[in-house]
Amino acid sequence: MTKTTDFIPQEYTQKLTEKGSFQWSAPSNIALVKYWGKKENQIPANPSISFTLNNCKTITKLEFEPKKSTSKDFAFDLFLDGKPKEDFKPKMQKFFERIEVYLPFLKDYHFTISTENTFPHSSGIASSASGMGAMAVNFMSIEKLFNPEMTEEYFWQKASFLARLGSGSACRSIKGSVVVWGETESIENSSDLFGVEFLETIHPNFQNYQDTILLVDKGEKVVSSTVGHELMHNHPFAQQRFEQAHDNLARMKQILTDGNLQKFVELVESEALTLHAMMMTSMPYFILMKPNTLEIINKIWKYRQQTDIQVCFTLDAGANVHILYPNNSKDKVLQFIKNELIVYCQNQQYICDEIGIGSFKLN
Known part of the structure; x- marks a missing residue:
């Protein structure tokens, strides 16, 4: 070791x-x-x-x-x-x-x-x-x-x-x-x-997976990630959360190899909301989501229900929303983002990204 x-x-x-x-x-x-x-x-x-x-x-x-x-x-x-x-x-x-x-x-x-x-x-x-x-x-x-x-x-x-x-x-x-x-x-x-x-071996469903990042709020965070991590030390739910992460990682391993998009969506969204739940239940407590973050989440849920396209959101320690979806749904999801979601972004800004391969040396 x-x-x-x-x-x-x-x-x-x-x-x-x-x-x-x-x-x-x-x-x-x-x-x-x-x-x-x-x-x-x-x-x-x-x-x-x-x-x-x-x-x-x-x-x-x-x-x-x-x-x-x-x-x-x-x-x-x-x-x-x-x-x-x-x-x-x-x-x-x-x-x-x-x-x-x-x-x-x-x-x-x-x-x-x-x-x-x-x-x-x-x-x-x-x-x-x-x-x-x-x-x-x-x-x-x-x-x-x-x-x-x-x-x-x-x-x-x-x-x-x-x-x-x-x-x-x-x-x-x-x-x-x-x-x-x-x-x-x-x-x-x-x-x-x-x-x-x-x-x-990652299932073909997850190859070239797309991530469009909606820039909801570009200001400084009210609580830095460093401080947020520290607040887990005396957190009432910390131990259960740490155990849950081990279980969820084992489940994610299975999902990535099986290609089950529905289970991927459920687990990824649940993890994002759990992260923010830990922030809201720490002492002192804090909320990094903004009203527009919630508007976007609700729109995604509604769109997924109406279209059956397996698009989901995840969040980092901030207000912005990462929208994850399979490459074969790219055109439809981008149209949905332009039609319904960019209105909730600061200056209508968003960034289109996808899975990459890591760092590389430039000549």
């Missing part, structure tokens, strides 16, 4: 004195079975499974050069869309501190981080997942220069491990179209330390 110490490198075989750069793209992801609540060191309180997205991604270029000074601090500049982004720096500083023991070269270099998202920032799409995912694969590319014998398996596993230390769900944005994070009986080799690819 993999331990955290397995990711602390022994002596590197190569010295690196040159400057250089890498550029990677990493996607966002949407959880089908939700993770809510965590232990120390970004360990999830329950397992989760997600679809990796294709179009909503972060592209990050990481330039590095040996430091001229003997300073023992981390040295980095951070740019978002070409402009300095000072308010991101504390989060990045914390990330460097958490991963330093696993990447001992970090204090020897000055890094320039240039990042951009293909989706609007603060649109309620998990940019921390794609952003930290992109940082992790860039750092692993540098480590591979120090250790050229590194195996591909180790590269991807450690990238997911590092990404998790930046943002929990980022470990599900590294590799694979369906990813499981968190140790659970039903998934072989599952781990709390990193995400693992779902290796069962």
